[in-house]
Amino acid sequence: MEEQRPDPQQLLHSIRAEESRAKQGNLKIFFGYAAGVGKTYAMLQAAHQAQSAGKDVVVGYVERHIRPETLALLDGLEQLPCKEVEYKGVSLKEFDIDAALRRRPQLILVDELAHSNAAGSRHAKRYQDVEELLRAGIDVYTTVNVQHLESLNDLVESITHIAVSERIPDRIFDSADQVELVDIEPEDLIKRLNDGKVYGKTQAERALGNFFTVENLISLREIALRRSAD
Numbered sequence: 001m002e003e004q005r006p007d008p009q010q011l012l013h014s015i016r017a018e019e020s021r022a023k024q025g026n027l028k029i030f031f032g033y034a035a036g037v038g039k040t041y042a043m044l045q046a047a048h049q050a051q052s053a054g055k056d057v058v059v060g061y062v063e064r065h066i067r068p069e070t071l072a073l074l075d076g077l078e079q080l081p082c083k084e085v086e087y088k089g090v091s092l093k094e095f096d097i098d099a100a101l102r103r104r105p106q107l108i109l110v111d112e113l114a115h116s117n118a119a120g121s122r123h124a125k126r127y128q129d130v131e132e133l134l135r136a137g138i139d140v141y142t143t144v145n146v147q148h149l150e151s152l153n154d155l156v157e158s159i160t161h162i163a164v165s166e167r168i169p170d171r172i173f174d175s176a177d178q179v180e181l182v183d184i185e186p187e188d189l190i191k192r193l194n195d196g197k198v199y200g201k202t203q204a205e206r207a208l209g210n211f212f213t214v215e216n217l218i219s220l221r222e223i224a225l226r227r228s229a230d
Contacts, residue, residue, distance in 0.1 A: 023137050027139075033217065041070045051076075059078065061095035067197060085118040085119075112126060114145075146220055146227060150169050162210065181228040194208075
């Protein structure tokens, strides 16, 4: 029986695909079911661990919430300045992807994966910034909540009766090298809201009467757990 020789073109394609994957940065997503569960906190803790292990780590963008314990974790980490973008007379602070590519760390932190960039930015969405970083061979840590996944958006809206416009394609989530579920009990999250650890007083009261009901949070948590398991 004649031995089948591998097709040289197929071999070349496989080698190039392997090389492309080897050059691609790794993506780790810190995943939660709602704001305030501790995604950014967990991401910053992981960044300190990576830095202690000898990795070149830079904070590209972290949302400046009113959470002192989270902001305290920025100490000891190099931070890139934000890019100022003028929009309708307002100065907005955005992630500076060009500065990140020039600095080219081994690992960069880019919070709020589903964020929509200000008009005039190179990419309309922050997940597109992250994709460019990954193509450049830079590892990325980022955060996202369950309601921002495209395939789950309608389901979440049917439960919460709140439309979420900022979404990411499921392919981004599914292609992540690692997803870490950041999880706390819904009752503990509500306590954090009441203690002012998530939003200011007025915003917290509004949230507790709408999105952050116990029933909503239990349902969202179940969806996040199932999606993580998938």
